Amino acid sequence: MTRPKFLELADAVLDTEARAVSALRDRLDDEFVAACELLLACQGRVVVIGMGKSGHIGRKLAATLASTGTAAFFVHPGEATHGDLGMIRQHDVVIALSNSGETPELLALLPWILRNGVGLIALTGNRQSSLAKAANADLDVSVDAEACPLGLAPTASTTATLAMGDALAIALLDNRGFTAEDFARSHPAGSLGRKLLLRVSDVMVTGDAVPRVTPDTSLADALVAMSGKGLGMTVVSPDGRQVDGVFTDGDLRRTLDADTNLKRTPVSDVMTQPGKRVQDDELAAVALQRMQQHAITALPAMDSAGELSGVVHLNALLRAGVA
Numbered sequence: 464m465t466r467p468k469f470l471e472l473a474d475a476v477l478d479t480e481a482r483a484v485s486a487l488r489d490r491l492d493d494e495f496v497a498a499c500e501l502l503l504a505c506q507g508r509v510v511v512i513g514m515g516k517s518g519h520i521g522r523k524l525a526a527t528l529a530s531t532g533t534a535a536f537f538v539h540p541g542e543a544t545h546g547d548l549g550m551i552r553q554h555d556v557v558i559a560l561s562n563s564g565e566t567p568e569l570l571a572l573l574p575w576i577l578r579n580g581v582g583l584i585a586l587t588g589n590r591q592s593s594l595a596k597a598a599n600a601d602l603d604v605s606v607d608a609e610a611c612p613l614g615l616a617p618t619a620s621t622t623a624t625l626a627m628g629d630a631l632a633i634a635l636l637d638n639r640g641f642t643a644e645d646f647a648r649s650h651p652a653g654s655l656g657r658k659l660l661l662r663v664s665d666v667m668v669t670g671d672a673v674p675r676v677t678p679d680t681s682l683a684d685a686l687v688a689m690s691g692k693g694l695g696m697t698v699v700s701p702d703g704r705q706v707d708g709v710f711t712d713g714d715l716r717r718t719l720d721a722d723t724n725l726k727r728t729p730v731s732d733v734m735t736q737p738g739k740r741v742q743d744d745e746l747a748a749v750a751l752q753r754m755q756q757h758a759i760t761a762l763p764a765m766d767s768a769g770e771l772s773g774v775v776h777l778n779a780l781l782r783a784g785v786a
Contacts, residue, residue: 476618479610483619484626490603491630498584498600499634502533505582506554509535512543513560514568516617517624521560524628531636540568548575556582560628562604562620564592573597586624602627661747666783667764667773668694674774675700678707678731682718685710685730694776696761699734704770706763708736713759740765743772747785750775 502509509528513521521537528535538547551557557576559569564587576583577597585598588605595601604627610618674692676685678699689697689710696711710730718725718733739757741750743764750762754777766772 472612476610479608480619480622483606483623486606487604487623487627487630494600495602495631495634498602498631499638501556501582501584501599502631502635503638505556507552508555509533509558510551510555511535511537511558511560512540512569512572513537514540514566516621517560517562517566520621520624520628521558523625524558524560524632527629527632528635531632532639533632533635540566540572544568544571548572551576551579551581553579553581556584558584558586558628559594559598560586560624561592561594562588562617562624564589564594566594569594586627588620602631661783661785662743663741663745663747663750663764663775664743664773666747666779666785667743667775668692668779669773672774673771674698675703675771676710676730677701678734679729682710682723682725682728682730682733686715686725689715694761694774696774697730698763698771698774699730699736700771706737706740706765706771707731708734709738709761709763710734711759711761738763741775742767747775747780747783751777751780751785754780 509525511521511525511528512518518537518539525535525537536550538550543551559572561569564585570593573583573594583598585594585601586604587595587601588603589595590601590603590605604620604623606619606623608614609616609620610622672692674688674694674697676688676697676699678701680688680699685697689695696709698706699708699710700706708731710733714733714735718728723733739753739759739762741753741762741764743766750764753762754760760777762775763771764773764775
C-alpha cells in the first residue's frame with residue numbers, strides 16, 4: 464500500500480465518523496430530555512452495561528459520569544447473570560449500550576430490570592429493537608455506515624455512542640451545578656486537582672523558616688538572614704507580623720551596582736515596598752501566576768488579619784506539581 468492510500472483511507476474514516484457524530488444533533492429530542500430527567504431523579508447509582516465494543520464505550524461513559532458528579536459504575540452483562548445482578552438495586556438507573564438493540568446478554572437482563580422497577584436508558588442504533596422498546600428513554604445512535612471498509616468493525620457506531628454518552632454526562636454536570644473545584648476533588652492526584660485544591664498554606668514555609676529582619680537591620684545582617692533561609696529574599700517587618708516590604712536578590716544586585724555601604728545602610732533604604740503578596744488561603748496556582756507575572760520567585764503569605772503567616776517559594780510550587 465502506498466503512502467497516499469494510507470492517508471486516503473484515514474481521511475475517509477475521519478470523515479465517516481465526523482458525519483456520524485454530526486448527525487446526532489438532529490436526534491437531541493424528548494427522549495434525551497427524558498434520559499436526563501431520569502438520571503437527575505435517580506436516588507441510587509447509575510449502572511452502565513454493554514457487551515464487546517459497546518462494553519468498552521460503556522466503561523468510559525461510567526468513568527465520565529463518575530468524574531462529573533454522577534455516581535456510576537460499569538457491570539459486565541455476562542457477569543450480571545452469574546451473580547453481579549446483586550450490584551443493581553431498585554433505586555438505580557441502568558444505561559444499556561447496544562448498537563443492534565438485540566444483544567442476547569442484555570436482553571436476558573430485561574425481565575429482572577423491568578420486574579424490579581429499575582429505570583432503563585438505552586443507547587441503540589435501532590429504535591424498533593427489543594431493548595429500545597423496553598427502555599424508559601432510548602437515545603438514537605444509529606449510523607449510516609461504519610468507517611470500516613468491510614462494514615463490519617464497530618467504528619462510527621462506537622464513536623457516535625461515545626459522543627452521545629458525553630453529551631448526556633455534560634448535560635447532567637451543568638444541571639447539577641458541578642464546578643471545576645468539584646471536578647478537582649475527584650481528581651486529587653492529577654495536575655488539575657493540585658491546581659484547583661492546593662492552597663498557599665499547604666506549601667508555604669512558616670515559623671523560624673521564614674527569613675525576616677527589622678527595617679533598621681543593616682544590609683550586611685539582612686544578607687546573612689536571607690542566605691541562611693535559602694529563599695532568595697527576606698521579609699522586612701517591624702514586629703514579625705506586619706510587612707513593610709521585602710529585600711530580594713534583585714534588590715541586592717541594584718544595591719551593589721550603586722556601591723552602597725552594606726554595614727551602614729539599613730535595609731529599609733533599599734527594600735522593595737510594599738512588595739507583592741498573596742493570601743495564605745488563596746490557591747497555590749494564584750501564587751504561581753503572580754510570580755510569573757512579576758518575574759519573582761517568592762511571596763510573603765498573609766493571613767485574614769493582614770499579618771505575615773509564611774512565605775511561598777517557586778521551588779515549593781514546582782515540587783507540589785502546581786506548575
